[in-house]
Amino acid sequence: MAETRQLVNWAVRLKTSDLPRATIEKTKRLYADWVVCGIAGAPYRVITGLTVMADAVGGNPSGACTTFSGPGRPPYWAAYLNGGAGHVVEQDDLHNASVVHPATVVFPAAWAVAQATKATGAEFILASVVGYEVACRVGILLGREHYKVWHSTATAGTLGAAAAAAKLLGLDEEKTLDALGSAGTQAAGLWQFLATAADSKQVHCSHAAGTGVQAAYLAQAGVTGAHDILTGDRGLFVGSSHGTMDPSVLVPTSGVFEVDATSFKYHASCRHTHPSADALLELMSKHGLKPDDIARVDCGVHQPALDVLGPAAAAESVHQSKFSMGFVLGVLANGQSAQLADFSDARLGDAAVRKFQAKVHMHLDPGVDAAYPKAWTTRMVITAVDGTKYETHVQTPKGDPGNDLTDEELLTKWGKLVEYSGNKKVDVGVLAKELLALEDRKSMDNIL
Amino acid sequence: MAETRQLVNWAVRLKTSDLPRATIEKTKRLYADWVVCGIAGAPYRVITGLTVMADAVGGNPSGACTTFSGPGRPPYWAAYLNGGAGHVVEQDDLHNASVVHPATVVFPAAWAVAQATKATGAEFILASVVGYEVACRVGILLGREHYKVWHSTATAGTLGAAAAAAKLLGLDEEKTLDALGSAGTQAAGLWQFLATAADSKQVHCSHAAGTGVQAAYLAQAGVTGAHDILTGDRGLFVGSSHGTMDPSVLVPTSGVFEVDATSFKYHASCRHTHPSADALLELMSKHGLKPDDIARVDCGVHQPALDVLGPAAAAESVHQSKFSMGFVLGVLANGQSAQLADFSDARLGDAAVRKFQAKVHMHLDPGVDAAYPKAWTTRMVITAVDGTKYETHVQTPKGDPGNDLTDEELLTKWGKLVEYSGNKKVDVGVLAKELLALEDRKSMDNIL
Incomplete structure (x- = not known):
């Protein structure tokens, strides 16, 4: 007490x-x-x-x-x-x-x-x-x-x-x-x-x-x-x-x-997918890999990622698709970004994403698990179709303190969210200015 | 499922x-x-x-x-x-x-x-x-x-x-x-x-x-x-x-x-006290015992009674007094009934109740515990000041199916509750008639 x-x-x-x-x-x-x-x-x-x-x-x-x-x-x-x-x-x-x-x-x-x-x-x-x-x-x-x-x-x-x-x-x-x-x-x-x-x-x-x-x-x-x-x-x-x-x-x-x-969340998927998302983008960019260059992706994750993402692996619904490691990495492999609009009924039928999804495997990595939850990390190995292995260990995913989003990245995220909502009344620049002047506000009414 | x-x-x-x-x-x-x-x-x-x-x-x-x-x-x-x-x-x-x-x-x-x-x-x-x-x-x-x-x-x-x-x-x-x-x-x-x-x-x-x-x-x-x-x-x-x-x-x-x-609840105290309450009333009535004839009361109870009633044993507040086995039995020993009005700030200072409270002891009875929760029973031993021991085993406390309250007992209970509320607008006889004709009502409005 x-x-x-x-x-x-x-x-x-x-x-x-x-x-x-x-x-x-x-x-x-x-x-x-x-x-x-x-x-x-x-x-x-x-x-x-x-x-x-x-x-x-x-x-x-x-x-x-x-x-x-x-x-x-x-x-x-x-x-x-x-x-x-x-x-x-x-x-x-x-x-x-x-x-x-x-x-x-x-x-x-x-x-x-x-x-x-x-x-x-x-x-x-x-x-x-x-x-x-x-x-x-x-x-x-x-x-x-x-x-x-x-x-x-x-x-x-x-x-x-x-x-x-x-x-x-x-x-x-x-x-x-x-x-x-x-x-x-x-x-x-x-x-x-x-x-x-x-x-x-x-x-x-x-x-x-x-x-x-x-x-x-x-x-x-x-x-x-x-x-x-x-x-x-x-x-x-x-x-x-x-x-x-x-x-x-x-x-x-x-x-x-x-x-x-x-x-802050950067990718529009479950946070448990984020360290692996960053790892995939890093390895693909660093080694110039295209989706079809990749034969297999092994994500070494913490146990709760298996618990939370496991039931959604098949990505049968839009909601599940945000919790499917394979689907999320498939979206990123084919477009370098995973925004809200990437998780839609239409996208569930995207053959390129589904093809990549089948290459993705999660397993428990004891070191990654021991670091969790204080640190959300991943150890990824990509096996190329030619047999080459590419490996990385993401320790501070994007959006974490220490790997912060820039103002520009935040504004971009917010702009895409407002655009996605279809709400034409909201000007994200005006809103951001209003919200970021919060400490000077006399009241919390009429912000929107 | x-x-x-x-x-x-x-x-x-x-x-x-x-x-x-x-x-x-x-x-x-x-x-x-x-x-x-x-x-x-x-x-x-x-x-x-x-x-x-x-x-x-x-x-x-x-x-x-x-x-x-x-x-x-x-x-x-x-x-x-x-x-x-x-x-x-x-x-x-x-x-x-x-x-x-x-x-x-x-x-x-x-x-x-x-x-x-x-x-x-x-x-x-x-x-x-x-x-x-x-x-x-x-x-x-x-x-x-x-x-x-x-x-x-x-x-x-x-x-x-x-x-x-x-x-x-x-x-x-x-x-x-x-x-x-x-x-x-x-x-x-x-x-x-x-x-x-x-x-x-x-x-x-x-x-x-x-x-x-x-x-x-x-x-x-x-x-x-x-x-x-x-x-x-x-x-x-x-x-x-x-x-x-x-x-x-x-x-x-x-x-x-x-x-x-x-x-149905009959006594106005925690249900875990009820089998013991019935046991006390039974033994006092059967053997013509007065409070001062009794040196000690041992209540053999189920474990949850100890868990729920234990913290309230001292009966320091009105709420706790309904959960104190000693206090509840003290009220019953001194008045043969434990109604809502018996649990009040004034009653907390009742010396006769407090005197009796000190004689009451709870302990775990394995047989009583094994029967619980299907049956709420108690095994009570009263030790008189002359050393005589009186014992009973209450198996179906009052208000249980099999030991039901009569219509008259229910009406008495309800009358005392309404009286206690101080609500002068409610006539308990009229209300009971209204409520017991429920299946013929066209709507559930305006019952009170």
Whole structure:
């Protein structure tokens, strides 16, 4: 319990003046990146489904909080709808060590509560930094055993969303502990949906963001929660993980922020494919290889890549195609880039991609696995048709801290996402300028 | 997966004409019992807290669905608020074998959706029977290992709520499987809150009922869920239980209904205290014992009684006092009945109760433990001040099928609950008549 309280004490005391310039800049870029994901995701069938449900059971009330899906909503529903919308195109950020996508659980909660509380852009940034820290540290605590069955973005994310919301509500230490207690006891999300590529990944993000908002408002309303929800003997770790718990990972390091350890996604596929994607592009470019020069690709990966990508190997649906290592590498081999538009019903029938897909093999690489999740690496061997072997070891995939996207690359990514959405009302240059001036905003309304 | 599909196939096909008269009567009595619990629970601080949260984040929309807490709400919020309100006085029903309180997760969901869909009373009863069956069978599947850390009413209850809602929406087999998938992947609720007697028990019931409603409407809107959410290798059992899974317990037995295996609560304390409560009353009455005649009470109980009641043994708060075996037996020894009004701030200072409390000891009885959870029994030894030992073995506590409450006992219970609520608008005789005529109702509106 002491460690959870230390984390909460840190969260309650954190001030904008404690944030380094680089951390503020990084948070703004992550937020902008996520907003564009939400714009691209809003038209998706599953997000429409969430909206239909919200209208049916939520009473379709008008509200002040922005959503990607249409009219303003009250805070819970805005957070709920934006959580799913920001994740569905699978281009939102990832925090390596926790295997949590923090943006799409923290930002929808913080954004909704910031509008409801009339917070400034600077206050929104501060609350988001807090939310990232909590989501990521809880994800690290729950660990790899948890991630085998539980979707950490959903579980740890519920606490991150609650922490960001609690910060905006100005809750004190006891009430913030209550909020995390109510969040942790409602945290959920199982990987079972992968077996049939069901729509739960978005539902999980919606649930985490919406429930986090509820948890913070419950605490404000005097509803108490378990203060030792993470490390207690009937808490979240014991209930959903195995092995040895290391509560010390919950305690922030002074002056260091998990926001800064968060990666941007570059390729429009599952993050577990990214180190291999970079390896393929590197080897093909360096050795001047064309798809037909290649007889076989061996990707030495970490175990969770096998767990998550394995069921989607055949790439029978558009969603699965983003999780199929063979399909993703087939797209890259034939076009040097894997954007959202490359994962479509039409592309599922691309013979060149399918031909390359059959050449791709994944296997467990013990060194790659040992480095995970702190580092997402790959060891790739390409065997050419002439028998030559080409090998590389990607240690810092593109988008990771240390191999950051340039402003130009980010703008290009965002432009393609907006273009893909078909939303003609959004000028990505104007939007980017608006979003990147976030800390000077008087309010979080009317950003889109 | 086959067993989950069999359960769903049964649920989709079940018709009112399949229900025996006794099952319909039982369902009506359980519903009436729960409605009275909700009336008594509505004024509680925690329920007011839930309502404040709903107003803040739900936009306080008006809606057609009845709540115990005030104005009508849309279906999600009605189910959410009624879930907590129906449980907070701890007088709602219990299904022994699953250790699930089905009423307060199934009825709020079914009631809200029945009003939204303008279902008849008969359709509401049918959907409730389906919800009970699913909640109870899922609870049996998850089992004792799950219950050690997870609150089964919350987890299994989410699926029961979804099943009842799906039945009222008329979903087919595939969509009902989607609904259970979305429900199961959002199922949550940890016992950690017991350590500090936090308010999560009500939050869990609200979450289960509300999320169940969302899950059914998501399925109706085309949002898919994992069809093998219970028994799949990354499903709910694997994620939250241990040991050997027996999927066959999911399959209903023709003509037998879990509604009929559900118990009414008689004493206003935690159900784990009830067999011992009955044992004490039996021995005191049979042997003419007064509190001061008794030197020591030994309760031989099942392990979960030690787990759930242990942290509350000191009875430092009103909530804990309902979970303290010593306090509960102290109340009964000094007044022969344990009603809601016996658990109050004033009563916490009752010297006679506190004196008796100190004489009470719990220990694990292997035979009692082996019979659990199918049977909730106790083996009690009272040692009198003169050294005489009196012993009994309660096998069917009051309120269990086989030791049912009479109509008069139920009316007395309900009358005391309404009296306790201070709600002067409710005439319990009129209400009971109304509720027990449920199958003839054209709609589920305006019952209160």
